Amino acid sequence: MTRTRKASSLTSVLTFIAMAMLSWQSASADITARHGIAMHGDTQYAEGFPHFDYVNPDAPKGGTLRMAVVANGFDSFNPFVIRGVAAAGINTYLYDTLMEASADEPFSSYGLIAESIETPEDRSYVIFNLREEARFHDGEPITAEDVKFSFDVLTTKGHPFYRNYYANVTEVTIEDERRIRFDFGETNNRELPLILGQLPVLPSHYWQDREFGDNGLTPPVGSGPYRIGEFEAGRSITFERVKNYWAEDIGVRKGRFNFNRIRYDYYKDDTVALESFKAGNFDFRVESSAKNWATAYTGDQFESGKAITEAVEHGRPAGMQAFAMNTRREVFSDPLVREALAYAFDFEWANKNLFYGQYTRTSSYFENSELASSGLPEGRELEILQPYRDQLSRDVFTEAYQPPSTEGEGGLRENLRTALTMLREAGYAVKDGTMVHQKTGEPLAFEILIYQKTFERVVLPFKNNLERLGIDVSVRLVDTNQYIQRLREFDYDMTVQGIGQSDSPGNEQREYWHSSNVDVKGSRNYMGVDSAVVDELVNLVIQAPSREELVHRTRALDRVLLHGHYVIPNWYLPKDRIAYWSFLQRPESVPKNGVDINNWWVKNTDQ
CATH class of the missing domain: 3.40.190.10 (Periplasmic binding protein-like II)
Structure with a gap:
């Protein structure tokens, strides 16, 4: 009887294992190897596609592309570690x-x-x-x-x-x-x-x-379309196209990486770099200054067509460029104080007097995309936010976020009055011309850290407006390497920061906003966002089962971040402003993500 029961049990176990294996094999059989994968839905390009639609598959190989980097040099060929400053182009070209x-x-x-x-x-x-x-x-x-x-x-x-x-x-x-x-x-x-x-x-x-x-400056072994050629420590680096590159004719590579050599020269000052471009010392430049774009690209080389300027429209999310406040610092620990400071930034004045009217004010962390929140939350977005109502500011549900504007009656004067009211509510008062906390007597003072001298013309008027409120503001201009190190250590009060976004946000959102990164040196949680609700919304974005749900969840995250007043939004431009010498040629089609120099080529490969 015992043997029969044991035999029966053994048979059951073997049957279960066999059925499990058949089930696993059946499930595995349904999973086919695919040439590509989309986040949601199907891929645009079919198996065996010869090349991307936005490249020229017949682009000639040859010539040299000379580029400029405005930075204080480099001391490493390893871009994957927190230590040191890696040379430009390593990630793109070497691996x-x-x-x-x-x-x-x-x-x-x-x-x-x-x-x-x-x-x-x-x-x-x-x-x-x-x-x-x-x-x-x-x-x-x-x-x-x-x-x-x-x-x-x-x-x-x-x-x-x-x-x-x-x-x-x-x-x-x-x-x-x-x-x-x-x-x-x-x-x-x-x-x-x-x-x-x-x-x-x-x-x-x-x-x-x-x-x-x-690794330092020992050229490592890579696998990409280029290898490191000549370099001068901290001053220049040249990438040489790999002959017989193994992936040259694969669909994702065909028509791309066409230059024989790509050289980067380092400049410590952008004004010097611009003049060097106009003198013909390098070949391609993306312009970030509205003033330069409006006034600097003149002369015989532009009138004759030897040098070309274009503003090429793109459809990629603009992300958020802003004055970022480090909430790890006591001075920015109160969201009401952070909100009040935003009323001292006069974007409309800056756009008219500094930017030649070229920019639009940013009002979303996912600006220039369908992911940006607007108006009041409703429908599915409201459903997502509803469980957190008791943990969020009432404004999330009752006020549509808009950065303060000086348009209309009152202008900056009215905005400064609003800021003063908010600061009083936060416990501050002006005594002998200085804004101080009424309980501690501590003055409201902070430093704005920048590394671009051209940004002083934006920061100094902001500083002057803040000083009208009795706030003591200093501006610290440092070199690029020091700026990078201070960012990594969170050693700043306020800084100008750009937080880029893709059209499909996901796991990188942890790096930006999740509380687990507040104290992780080198993380990109620049503002020190530490919110249980934000943590949960980040996880919801990462776990979105469809494109439609991703949009709703991202808008909810965007709205909560905006009403946290971690930044004072700057501006954006849905165009790539580029200048280049006429021997360079680009494909007729520009993809949604905008201009990519790695799809270009030299007309005369003897260049």
Whole structure:
């Protein structure tokens, strides 16, 4: 009787295992290897597509592109660690990634090092199948071991960004030499397969006997379209196109990276860089100054057509450029104080007198996109915010956010009166011409940290307006390297910061806003946002099951951030202002993401 029961139990167990294996095999059989993947819906480009629509597949290879960097030099060829300042172009030119995103879709990626991708409907894991022909610059094949090494070293020794970005990966399995699997701890993060496709693949054999954080200025082995050629420490670097580059004719690379050489020269001053461009010392420039754009691009070279200027419209989100307030500092701990300070910034005056009327005021962290919130929350967005009503400011539900304006009757004078009322409500008062806290007697004072001298003309009028309120403001201009280091250490009161966004926000939002990054040196939570509601909304954005739901959830996050008054919004321009010499040529089609010099070429390759 006992043997019969044991035999019966064993049979049941074996039957269960067999059924489970059949079920697993059946499920696996339904997962087909695909050439690409979209965040939501289908990809635009079919399998075997010859090239992206926005490139010229017949663009000639050759010539030299000379570029400028306004910075205080570089001391590293390793852009993946928090230490040092990496040379320009390393990420773009030296390393290939598993997949490549297209520039004319919200978020779709196609195979580069990975020939294909496999992921189930719930996206609980992803498998990358690597191309047999993929090679590093030293001829060594790119294997699954290199992919795993790259993931491990970036998340343990790399910049904190990588730990945040890939936080939901629970296991990495090498299935064979060219097949690697990533499993995820949660199954509702649809973005994970795509962001793993962005993983730069580093050669494990090169780093085997080297310390990852100590690379310095020793040119490393890469896999991308260029390798490091000549360089002068801190002053210039030249990238040389790799002959017989393994991926040259793959659809995501065809018609791109056409220059034989790309040289970056470093300038400490943008005014000097601009004059150097006009003198013909470099070839392509993206202009960030409205004054320069309106007044500086004149002379025979422009009148003759030897040098060209264009304002090319784009459809990418503008993100948020703003005066960012570090709420880790006591002076900015009160949101009412932060809101009051915004009334002292006169954008309308600056746009008219400094920017030649070129800009539009920013009113969203996702400006220039359908992701931006507007009006009052309603419909699905209101449903998302409703559970947090008791934890949020009433204004989130009752007032449409708009940055203060000086248009209309009263202008700046009325705005300063409003600011004064708010500051009194926050416990401040003016005594002997100085704004002080009534309980502590501490003056309201802070420093604005900048690294661009041209921005002084924007900051100084703002400082003057604040001083009319009795607020003591100093402006500190530092070099680029010092600025970077102070940002990493959160060693600033207020600074001018640009927070870029994509058309498909996801895991990077943790790096910007999540409370887990408040004290992580080098994180991009510049304002020190520390809110349980924001944390939950960030998670909802990451877990959005559809494009429609992503839009609603992002708008809800945007609205809560805006009413947190962490920044004083600046402005944006939905155009790329570019200047270039006429021997350069660009494709007729410009993708949604805007101008990309890596799709250009030299008309006469003897140049």
